[in-house]
Amino acid sequence: MTPTQPHTVVSSQSLLDHWQGHRRLTRRVIEAFPEDQLFSFTVGSMRPFPEMVKEFLKMTEPIAHGVATGKWKEFGGDLESVRTKAELLRLWDEATEKLNAIWPTIPEHRFAQVDKAFGQWVNSGINTILYGIDNEIHHRGQGYVYLRALKIEPPPFWER
Amino acid sequence: MTPTQPHTVVSSQSLLDHWQGHRRLTRRVIEAFPEDQLFSFTVGSMRPFPEMVKEFLKMTEPIAHGVATGKWKEFGGDLESVRTKAELLRLWDEATEKLNAIWPTIPEHRFAQVDKAFGQWVNSGINTILYGIDNEIHHRGQGYVYLRALKIEPPPFWER
Numbered sequence: 001m002t003p004t005q006p007h008t009v010v011s012s013q014s015l016l017d018h019w020q021g022h023r024r025l026t027r028r029v030i031e032a033f034p035e036d037q038l039f040s041f042t043v044g045s046m047r048p049f050p051e052m053v054k055e056f057l058k059m060t061e062p063i064a065h066g067v068a069t070g071k072w073k074e075f076g077g078d079l080e081s082v083r084t085k086a087e088l089l090r091l092w093d094e095a096t097e098k099l100n101a102i103w104p105t106i107p108e109h110r111f112a113q114v115d116k117a118f119g120q121w122v123n124s125g126i127n128t129i130l131y132g133i134d135n136e137i138h139h140r141g142q143g144y145v146y147l148r149a150l151k152i153e154p155p156p157f158w159e160r
Numbered sequence: 161m162t163p164t165q166p167h168t169v170v171s172s173q174s175l176l177d178h179w180q181g182h183r184r185l186t187r188r189v190i191e192a193f194p195e196d197q198l199f200s201f202t203v204g205s206m207r208p209f210p211e212m213v214k215e216f217l218k219m220t221e222p223i224a225h226g227v228a229t230g231k232w233k234e235f236g237g238d239l240e241s242v243r244t245k246a247e248l249l250r251l252w253d254e255a256t257e258k259l260n261a262i263w264p265t266i267p268e269h270r271f272a273q274v275d276k277a278f279g280q281w282v283n284s285g286i287n288t289i290l291y292g293i294d295n296e297i298h299h300r301g302q303g304y305v306y307l308r309a310l311k312i313e314p315p316p317f318w319e320r
Contacts, residue, residue, distance in 0.1 A: 009271040009286050010170035018290065043203055044308030111169040126169050130178065131318070134297050138317055141301030148204030157298060158291070 012111070016103045019133050020096065021160030026056065026136060027092055028155040029143045035085050043142075043149055050088055052139040054079045059132040060095050063117065064102040067110050067125035072118045172271070176263045179293050180256065181320030186216065186296060187252055188315040189303045195245050203302075203309055210248055212299040214239045219292040220255050223277065224262040227270050227285035232278045 010018075030038070030053060042048050058075040066072040077091055111126040121128065147154045170178075190198070190213060202208050218235040226232040237251055271286040281288065307314045 008168040008170075008268075009172050009175055009289075010168075012169050014286075015169055022294070043305050044311075046305065046308050108168075126174075129169075134182070135317065137294050137297040138301040138304070141298040142305050144298070145203050145206065145302050145305040148206050151204075157295065 012103070012106065012108070015129070016099070019129075020099065022133060022136060022140075023060070023092075023096060023099075025155060025157070025160055026053070026140050027089065028159075029140055029147070030085065030088060030092065032147055032152055032154060033085070033143075034150070034152075037150055038085055038088075039083070041146055041150060043145055046142065049143045049146055050082065052143065053088060053092070054082070055139065056132075056136045057091055057095055059135065061098040061102065063128055063132045064099050064106070066115070066117055067129060068102050068106040070110075070115060072116075074118075172263070172266065172268070175289070176259070179289075180259065182293060182296060182300075183220070183252075183256060183259075185315060185317070185320055186213070186300050187249065188319075189300055189307070190245065190248055190252065192307055192312055192314060193245070193303075194310070194312075197310055198245055198248075199243070201306055201310060203305055206302065209303045209306055210242065212303065213248060213252070214242070215299065216292075216296045217251055217255055219295065221258040221262065223288055223292045224259050224266070226275070226277055227289060228262050228266040230270075230275060232276075234278075 030049070033041070033049060039048050039050055057077070057079065062073060062075055077094070079091070082088055082091065106125070111129075112124055114122060114124050115128070116122050117128045121131075123131070144154045144157075190209070193201070193209060199208055199210055217237070217239065222233060222235055237254070239251070242248055242251065266285070271289075272284055274282060274284050275288070276282050277288045281291075283291070304314045304317075
C-alpha cells in the first residue's frame with residue numbers, strides 16, 4: 001500500500017469566489033440597516049455593526065497582501081472618519097477590487113507556508129485566509145441578530 | 161502560454177480538521193449557556209440556540225453521508241425529545257464520531273460532482289459541505305449574541 005495524494009477539494013479560484021460571495025452578502029447586510037441605526041444600534045453591549053465591518057476591512061485586503069507577499073501591513077484607508085453607510089460601502093467596494101487584483105498574485109506555495117500574520121499570528125496562509133472569512137461569517141451573523149431585533153428581515157443567508 | 165493547473169489550497173483532510181475545529185467551538189458555546197436559559201432565551205423573536213444546534217445536526221452527518229454515497233437521508237436521531245444540555249451534547253458527540261467515520265469514505269470525485277442535496281439543493285459536494293460549515297459559523301455567531309445579552313463571556317472565537 002502506498003499513501004494516496006491528499007484529495008483536492010478547494011482550489012485557489014474557488015476559494016476567492018467563495019469569499020467574494022460572502023462579501024456580497026455582507027454588503028447586503030450593511031445596506032439593510034437604516035442609516036440612523038447603523039452606527040448606533042447594539043445588543044448586549046456589543047459593538048455596532050460598522051465596527052465589525054471595519055474589522056473585516058482590516059483583515060481582507062491586508063491578509064491577501066500578506067499571504068501574497070509575506071509583508072504584513074495595516075489597512076491603508078481611513079476608517080476612523082467613516083460616519084455614513086455610503087462611506088462604508090465605498091471602502092467595501094474598494095476592498096472587493098483590491099482582493100480580486102491581489103488574489104491571482106498569491107504564489108501557490110504561500111497557501112501552505114506558515115507565516116506570522118501581522119507579526120503576531122503564526123499560521124499557514126490558507127488558515128489565515130479561512131480565519132478572515134470565518135470571522136466575517138461569525139460577526140455578520142451577529143449583524144443578523146441586530147437586524148432581527150430592529151424588526152428588519154435580513155437578506156437570505158444562501159444568496160451570495 | 162498554457163493554462164496552469166488550479167492551485168490546491170484545501171485538502172479533504174484539512175477541511176475535516178477545519179470543520180471539527182469549528183464543531184468543538186460550537187460545543188463550547190452550547191456548554192456556556194446556563195441550563196435554565198439554553199432552551200428558552202432568545203433575542204428579536206429568533207429561535208433559542210438549541211433549535212440552531214439541531215439544524216447543525218440535521219446537516220452535518222447527513223451531508224457527509226450524502227456527499228459520500230449520493231444517498232440523501234434525514235438525520236436519524238430523535239431531536240424532538242431533546243430537553244437537556246446533556247442530551248444535546250450526547251447527540252453532538254455522536255455526530256462528531258460519525259463525521260470522522262464517514263469522511264474518509266468520500267470518493268475524491270464527489271467533492272466536485274454536482275448533486276441534488278436532500279433532493280432539493282443543486283450544488284457540488286464541496287459547496288454543500290461549505291454551506292453546512294458556514295451555516296454553523298453564522299448561527300453560532302448568533303448564539304454569541306445570546307450569551308452576551310445574558311452577560312456571559314462566550315468562548316474565544318479563535319480557539320478550536
